[in-house]
Amino acid sequence: MTDHSSEVSPAGQVRRHTVLIIGGGAAGISVAASLLKRRSSLDVAIIEPAEEHYYQPGWTMVGGGVFTPEVTRRPMREVMPDAVTWHASRAEHIDAEARLVRLESGESVAYERLVVAPGLVCDWSAIEGLEEALGQNGVTSNYRYDLAPYTWSLVQSLEKGKALFTQPPMPIKCAGAPQKAMYLACDHWRREQRLNDIDVSFCNAGGVLFGVADYVPALQRYIERYDIETAFGHRLVAVDGPSRTARFAVSDKDGEREEERGFDMLHVVPPQKAPAFIAQSQLSNEAGWLDLDPATLQHRAYADIFGLGDASGTANAKTAAAVRKQTPVVAENLLASLDDTPLTAAYLGYGSCPLTVERGRIVLAEFGYDGVLQPTFPRWLNDGTRPTRLAWWLKASLLPWIYWNGMLKGREWLVRPARRD
Template sequence: MGERHHQILIIGGGAAGIATASSLMARDASLDIAIIDPADVHYYQPGWTLVGAGVFRPESTARTLASLIPRGVQWIKAAVAGFSPEANALTLDNGRTLSYEQLVVCPGLKLDWAAIDGLSDTLGANGVTSNYRYDLAPYTWQLVQQLKQGRALFTQPPMPIKCAGAPQKALYLSCDHWLRAGLLGQIDARFYNAGAVLFGVADYVPALMSYIERYEIDLQFSHRLVAVDGPGKRATFVRSLADGSSETVVEAFDMLHVVPPQVAPDFIRGSALADAAGWVEVDPATLQHRRFANIHSLGDVANTSNAKTAAAARKQAPVVANNLLVALGRRKRLAHYDGYGSCPLTVARGKIVLAEFTYGGKLAPSFPSWLLDGRKPTRLAWWLKESILPPLYWRGMLKGHEWLAEPKLQPVGPAAQ
């Protein structure tokens, strides 16, 4: 197959890719843009936590990708096999070569299920589940309803992961159901966190700890899940000790909610675009690649230190759209991304701690504290998560409407230095 050229290529038709394409078209509908993605279905992944709690139906979180591609944007239904950034080109898995003027890289990340021995063989059976997969979130709710007594384990892998609060959300919503059903005293709920803290932004920890105590959760830090024996109902952890050594811990379970380790996609990790850890190397403010000026990246695959959430992509997409047009000579002022991320921590059915923060863990509330204090669990935050954020995603972010997400433009000239 011969070479085909596009002014702008976007790798990935997820939240970041669709939002960026829509933001670009809203600014200049004459642009020649193509999105590369092999998938048929686009998922609203933030909704899977509520599917796992019986609040959302799974089908409400899925739409065909074809229905979401912005008008005037071409969809190339293929996967990327490799990059030739010096030649402004890439290769698809079907052997075709595509060239570009500007490239946007946002294919998301890879859930590394295979990194946990035995996990792939038992997912969706033997009481082993995960809200990180569309087909498994309903099984989480089934298990929660069926469990009347026994031990329920919830795990969190080493960072970075997408939606760092999601492992806890499954824990809290499950415990809330058991509490309401009068079963919490018969269920031993345990949270095994590979990290050393409950949440990376300290301001939100007191509220979260109050629910750890309310549900009488056995909280274990420095435990990394390494193997699962589904039929035997046993989970194996490696526990890191203070002296730098480690030990193996084996725990029996009746229910196991797993969050897998997460890495950059294989075709990114082995490319010239990646940093030493495998993520796309960008300037954290402009989201422009540090070595290839006509490449931009956002979403989960970028090596920025923000929380990997849809809320982050919602803020990043307008920045990339603006700065790509600067690179094309159609705009003059660069925009900067401040690291904003949001994590609505569902601590109970009807209550959410709305964590919002920028780079360095600086709090960045969207609402005045008298209306909604994100450091405390509120019903208003639950209402936002359940009723406002889904339509904001489908009808706002993915359509190029930048409500509460307008990019911050930098001054032109010496003042910008």
């Protein structure tokens, strides 16, 4: 296998690449592989400091006792395409006018085309006391590799008491993940005949159970089945681990107030934001996310920059499934821009959220911009608005294999781009 380690350039020398990609997560690796499938001679480089690559959609299953954590992690060198130059550092600044990216190492890297795909930032410090509380005193989160096993440990050990599951303001990656953790926990407690002794609350900063109304009836049935309290307008602001109390800012018809709740188990989803080098740059929109054309995924102001994944300001769900659909759009349109031909590939906002409502059944939510349903399968095979065993098999068995052996290898199964008029 090719040695991807980046050589340090001599002082003052700038490394140059035809295509430079920021981020070695699902989006960055996938788009690099797809570009090289189309044009194997292309000079492609990736900026990525991490030595490990994670299949993050699997962490829900780790927290539910279905996967072991190890199956969701591989060395970065194993997923990096062979022909790619790997700059093992962090991007600190993009100079879009000069076509330069400055790295944490002090180097600068020049590009002809830039793909921005660094993912987002989980802002654990935004909740007072949370960072100190995580991993002990019943406080956990499936949004971290090292904590998802603790979630399963808590689910197994809790016999009675109060379980809180929180959801911060949108946007977050995988908007259904806060509920997935809750439903799998409740299903385990039901099977163990403990659910009647455990009070479960879903403390959601938003005002609805799920953002696409077509899927709410199926989810509501599970809310009722597990006797879950839905506390909308509840935003977690502080955690005290030793006293096992959580403080919420509550917004309702009576105005705003604060409320404290005790817990025996607390599953937290942190607020999320774009990386600072995007949010504080000329590349961001008003909310701090990468300002892209929603169809072409080309930057609105800089034609030589494209983006995809969780840092994007497009109005789609932030999921790995969205990246699968975005990847060929970026690959086709970037090469078209290099060839000075029209950008014809279009992304319609597809995202997927396999909602694990119980062990063995999933509500497979698939939708695009404006909540328009975009099912992969005909309704007779899988009705995405109700829980099915087929969707569980896809989530538990097929999708991880597709991720490692298809998506990260540039194999674009069932993701043909739409076409612009």
